């Protein structure tokens with residue numbers, strides 16, 4: 001830190017009058033002062049240096065200041081110049097904006113004028129176009145109406161042409177069918193003659209016929225497959241047709257509203273109309289093919305059935321029931337055959353000869369089908385299907401359940417999956433299938449019984465019936481309606497007077513007590529089907545209640561009358577104007593047990609005699625049909641009410657050309673104790689099986 005010379009530092013406090021001391025002090029002061037001066041000197045030097053430094057810095061700053069002032073002046077001059085330029089530019093801009101605004105005003109005025117003139121022109125043009133469009137729309141509408149009328153005329157002509165062609169084709173097919181039938185008839189006659197003369201060689205021919213049947217069945221199956229695919233195609237075509245109809249409707253409505261491009265639209269409309277026409281043509285062609293396929297199927301089915309024979313026999317043994325013992329010994333040698341068993345061997349009970357030797361007899365039988373005790377109702381029905389289906393095609397068919405009391409006739413006919421309910425279901429599904437081919441059906445059902453050579457209406461009013469004098473549980477009355485059988489020689493139709501009948505299809509629309517309430521037309525078809533099922537069940541229940549049942553020694557609920565369930569199918573195809581009428585008789589015959597075995601007495605004996613008489617008449621009629629040489633040959637239908645009632649359905653061809661097919665179902669008891677009854681049933685069946693009746697003809 002620098003030391004500064006002050007008055008106090010230079011004037012020390014000294015004692016008065018001490019010269020030496022004062023001198024010494026002075027010297028010391030002088031030395032001190034000298035050192036202080038030296039210090040001050042050095043500090044002055046450093047101060048000088050700092051001063052010099054400051055001065056040089058000041059000079060620099062001054063120079064900088066001068067430079068900055070010069071730059072400031074330059075900048076001020078630049079700013080002044082820029083201000084002048086800005087002023088000039090602002091003035092120019094003001095002038096330019098004024099000019100521009102004037103130009104814009106001019107342009108707007110001109111644009112408005114042009115716009116007004118263009119708008120006027122456009123309005124005129126729009127008016128012109130609208131008038132022209134209205135004229136075009138009128139013209140197009142007229143053209144379209146004309147095209148529609150022309151299309152309708154063309155369609156009518158085509159339909160008329162197709163109908164004529166179809167009738168020609170139908171006539172040709174009928175002629176072909178007649179020729180084929182005659183040829184087949186001749187073939188069958190020849191075969192029968194040949195078969196009689198060479199009985200041993202007939203096995204080979206039968207095999208050939210079976211092969212033919214198999215072939216025809218295969219053909220039928222493939223025809224069914226083709227028919228199925230055609231059905232699918234029809235469905236697709238119909239869907240396409242519906243879609244095209246929708247498109248057409250949309251196009252027609254668009255025509256009235258859409259602007260411009262009418263030419264393109266009318267072109268599109270023409271294309272769519274063409275497509276629609278193509279679809280209609282395709283659908284018509286498919287329908288025609290489908291109808292031809294159906295005719296072919298019918299022909300094939302008829303041929304198969306004819307080859308199999310118009311009278312067929314099936315034998316069926318029922319299973320042992322609870323509590324039953326000692327079954328008869330029966331073998332089924334060909335039970336595993338691919339087309340089903342046809343043979344059975346019945347062993348007679350062992351007997352002793354006069355010499356005391358054991359005798360074991362056995363009897364061989366062969367039928368069109370043999371069913372063992374394990375066969376269920378639906379298996380039996382599967383083999384009756386094609387026969388029942390032919391009713392839809394216009395043939396008369398009778399299925400007769402024959403056998404002793406308790407052998408399972410009623411179970412097979414009306415039991416679960418029995419022939420009656422299964423036939424109804426099959427016929428309904430067939431009718432629905434044929435609906436697609438234009439065939440509409442009506443189905444009528446009646447149910448009668450023949451008791452002691454009297455006909456009773458099983459669907460009649462039970463309240464009007466009185467108890468018979470000697471008939472025990474009989475429900476037969478003295479005031480009952482009289483039923484007579486009539487055969488119409490021209491139509492071949494059999495009618496029974498005062499007989500109730502129930503329309504099973506189509507379902508009626510009334511609400512009456514009987515038949516049960518039916519669904520209305522707007523309800524789905526399955527409701528109609530359920531109506532039919534309900535009506536059939538009610539019908540069977542009513543008949544079961546009314547049916548004549550009396551006790552015998554053979555069975556505690558033995559049927560003492562023949563019951564006949566009659567279904568009549570009236571079919572019509574509006575497109576071809578063809579019609580058909582087929583009758584299905586499902587007959588549950590009374591027990592066939594022999595008089596002495598049943599132990600019947602009095603009125604029961606009379607009943608049994610009547611039953612046996614009618615059953616033997618049935619055998620006689622079938623035999624006479626087999627031996628019939630010409631139309632004049634006598635067939636003893638009138639020998640019993642049963643055969644007279646079934647006259648037009650027992651196989652063979654009636655005078656009016658209406659013909660029929662018969663299936664005899666032999667029901668057998670499995671018991672050894674019933675061996676004699678079973679044997680007589682099997683002999684009856686063998687007699688029927690050996691009968692050959694000519695080809696069936698549809699009316």
Ligand SMILES: Nc1ncnc2c1ncn2[C@@H]1O[C@H](COP(=O)(O)OP(=O)(O)OP(=O)(O)O)[C@@H](O)[C@H]1O
Pocket residue numbers: 318319321375403404405406407408409410411412555557558559590591667
């Ligand atoms: N295939 C079968 N499976 C099971 N049970 C059967 C079969 N066949 C018959 N039955 C039974 O045997 C008994 C007698 O059958 P069903 O009444 O059908 O004989 P039927 O010959 O019709 O007698 P009827 O002479 O009284 O008419 C019934 O209880 C029935 O249920």
